[in-house]
Amino acid sequence: MPSRNSTVDIPESTLEMLARCVAVLKPPPELTLSQWADRYRMLSAESSAEPGRWHTDKAPYQREIMDAIGDPHVRKVVIMSAAQIGKTDAFILNTIGYYMDYAPAPMLVMQPTLDMGQTFSKDRLAPMLRDTPELRDKVDTKSRYSGNTILKKNFPGGHITIVGANSATGLASRPIKVLLADEVDRYPTSAGTEGDPLSLAQKRQTTFWDKKTVMVSTPVIKGHSRIETEFNQSTREEWNVPCPECGHYQPLVWGGVKFDKDDLSAPVEYACERCGVLSSEYAWKKASKRGRFVAENPTAEARGFHLNTLASTFCGWNEIVQKFAVAHEQLEQGNPEGMKVWVNTELGETWEEQGEQLEDGDLFQxxxxxxxxxxxxxxxxxxxxxxxxxxxxxxxxxxxxxxxxxxxxxxxxxxxxxxxxxxxxxxxxxxxxxxxxxxxxxxxxxxxxxxxxxxxxxxxxxxxxxxxxxxxxxxxxxxxxxxxxxxxxxxxxxxxxxxxxxxxxxxxxxxxxxxxxxxxxxxxxxxxxxxxxYDELYFRGLTSEKLVTRFRKGRMTTMWVLKDEKYKRNxxxxxxxxxxxxxxxxxxxxxxxxxxxxxxxxxxxxxxxxxxx
CATH class of the missing domain: 3.30.420 (Nucleotidyltransferase; domain 5)
Known part of the structure; x- marks a missing residue:
């Protein structure tokens, strides 16, 4: 029997095996979702103007949103945003990569239609899996026994299922922990005859105590916007940027934009709401590296974020102004469609229908x-x-x-x-x-x-x-x-x-x-x-309706509706x-x-x- 002071020779092969076991059993480093993206995510040439390593600092407003998505204590994250803020890459694809590699779980990605789901899988998801080394070998795309298809990807510890909100069959499958709902304002009101597609998908999360729901969308019409409804019930956080001159934090709003109406190619500036100093786009975007989200309703359970294109590092202010000028001219000519699109896609806000309506008091007088x-x-x-x-x-x-x-x-x-x-x-x-x-x-x-x-x-x-x-x-x-x-x-x-x-x-x-x-x-x-x-009630009934524009089955249509649901004497x-x-x-x-x-x-x-x- 060897003494206490004696040494035991352990074969080198055994030491190597033990080292491998320790490496496997060692818990992964604690990473936020944005840190995972900065360390591992690679952008593909097919979907990015700057392929290569992901850098969150290029769009600093994305960091807090991504980290909220990765926070295990946050159950729901709502992003109501403009079109050009990089939301698909940051909040959908990075989330998929994070949960595949760092916290494996069953995931469901819902697009407005099945065709859009297939396009997302081919054009966005597949290139990310191919070009990001940490994800490349997690999905078996070669073996015919893997069970992987365009709309379903299996990986160790979980799977990704991609569905269209218009397909009831795709919403009635196995349980999921992470729901990624993209462009929810373009979902149909019912998945076939089954009911609200978002509610159907959320029912599949009931078995997970630590479920995660991410809703992302550019809003459409006020009063008929799912993303606006969800945002209003959330923390309602706005991106605030410090003034380059006085340092006062403030959200970037369209009212602060100053431009020459007669020369749209001239530099666009922004006026600070406190000191009134005009600063250039470059100065404001440089200051945005110190930007932060400010919550209007901080006690809400769901985290909600709003972003407009003024904060985007992917779009210049001159381009936004030029689009506004075109939309405004169309509006002056009696066509509001261009302005509606501009409000939705540039400001990330719902379009409030003005409607064609009359005031009963004016006619009575x-x-x-x-x-x-x-x-x-x-x-x-x-x-x-x-x-x-x-x-x-x-x-x-x-x-x-x-x-x-x-x-x-x-x-x-x-x-x-x-x-x-x-x-x-x-x-x-x-x-x-x-x-x-x-x-x-x-x-x-x-x-x-x-x-x-x-x-x-x-x-x-x-x-x-x-x-x-x-x-x-x-x-x-x-x-x-x-x-x-x-x-x-x-x-x-x-x-x-x-x-x-x-x-x-x-x-x-x-x-x-x-x-x-x-x-x-x-x-x-x-x-x-x-x-x-011809008394007052007559004129109230004469003007009891207004003409509004709404979406029905994905198409815009005009219809007459009551101005006041409480008064129906028309x-x-x-x-x-x-x-x-x-x-x-x-x-x-x-x-x-x-x-x-x-x-x-x-x-x-x-x-x-x-x-x-």
Whole structure:
């Protein structure tokens, strides 16, 4: 037995084996995600203007975001950003590399569509795996038994699955720890018929106590932006840069940018919000190396970051200004699409729909005192009828040269629509005369009655019996591509002529006329007389909707929506639409003749037109 002081000879092969075991069992060095990227990540020539070693210092705003993603105590990170800040490389690819190499885990990468997922895998992920030595051998791409495909990569300790948000089947597979959701504002509202794709993906994280969710996106429309909703519930951190002159930290906002509108190639400067000194782009970006994120809601559980292109080191300020100038010119010409894209992709902010809308108070104040029930310039009368369960609402409108209009009467006729009496009352009202100052009676030339409610067959019968008086059954149909007036069909139980109205086109036409502020063609007059029925509620209903632009199934479309969801009485708007349609359907020749007649002849024709209907 050897003594305590004696030595034991250990074979060299055994020592080498022990050394290898120690190396394998030795815990990896503690690295943040940004440190891992600086040490190991290589940029590929296919996807970078500067291939080679990754350097976070080139875009210092990326460091804190990456480290938040790698922080095991942070469960969710939200990045609402402009387009050119390097978000895919920094926050998606670096995260994949970090978790593959340093903290292996099952990961899910979600792109808006399956095609975009395949493109991401081929053009971005594959080059990174090929060119980053630490990742190169972790995915077996040669063996047919590896199970690796374009949309699925296995590696020791985990896997990467790539799905499209439009594919329900890709969201119902095995559990995942890390969810990387890219461009979430472009996700469909439902993955097939399964529901919200982001919620479906998050359900797959329930088995992991240390799950991680990263949401990245350029925002789209305010009020319909998933990334903005998530950001608002987060810490809401803005990138702040010290002023090159006074050192005051502040976010870079568009209002501080100063440029020459007449010479867009001139240097762009930025004014400090405290000292007011103008400094160059170079000075501000040099100072950004000392930049930091400042949280508006620091106690929130999720970390949320916002970035605009002014902070980006990948885009110059002159380019941003030139894009703004083009978008602004388009906006001045009535096309807001360019400005919407600029706000989304350069400022990293949602586009707030202004909508085409009118204020009820302005129109109410515009009421005037008529000299008679029917002003002298009125040539014909039309009407619209809205059918409710307990009443009819009717508006009579007068029309003159150039479609100048006068509200004549807004009337409610109450009764049980299942009984004949209220229909007789409606008929009597439509037959009644309205008088000019000289006593000339005017009667309704044409009337549109809505058949879209509960009493459709009754409306059809009522209108069919009075078709020779131009009492017309109509039914509204929404949609920007639906024409205002179509030829009638008799495809109904009563075989009454039925006109389908493109109500969206009618509302757009009406709002343009209501916006006219100069009396004459297209101007809308309203009476101040109390008995005429044009009270404050009428104007609130007339202006109850606005035209907005929204995305539906990935496509932009315009639609009319209520300005105030709490107030849904839009009958005055519908009725003016119906009365306008009645004029278009009747197409009175007298208006065209009147517009072309000499002034002396116009007065005589006005008297003749008093008996129309």
């Amino acid at each position: 515009r009421r005037e005192i008529y000299e008679a029930e029917v002003p002298d310039d009125v040539l014909v009368l039309t009407a619209g009828v809205d059918v409710q369960d307990d009443r009819f609402e009717v508006e009579v409108v007068g029309w003159g040269i150039g479609k100048e209009s006068w509200g004549i009467r807004y009337q409610k006729i109450y009764g049980d629509l299942l009984k004949e009496q209220v229909w007789n009352d409606l008929d009597a009202f439509l037959l009644s005369a309205f008088y000019k100052k000289d006593g000339t009676p005017m009667r309704i030339l044409a009337c549109c009655v809505d058949s879209g409610g509960h009493h459709a067959n009754a409306v059809y019968s009522f209108c069919k019996e009075r078709y020779d008086r131009r009492v017309l059954a109509i039914k509204g149909k929404g949609g920007a591509d639906v024409p205002y007036i179509r030829d009638p069909s008799t495809n109904n139980r009563v075989k009454a002529p039925l006109f389908i109205l493109g109500v969206d086109a009618g509302k757009a036409l009406l709002y343009k006329r209501l916006a006219h502020k100069t009396k004459g063609p297209n101007y809308c007059h309203f009476p101040a007389a109390e008995e005429a029925g 009958e005055p708007l519908d009725l003016r639409n119906y009365a306008t349609a009645a004029l278009e359907i009747a197409n009175p020749v007298q208006l065209r003749q009147e517009a072309a007649a000499p002034p002396k002849q116009r007065q005589g024709r006005r008297r003749l037109n008093g008996g129309i209907g």
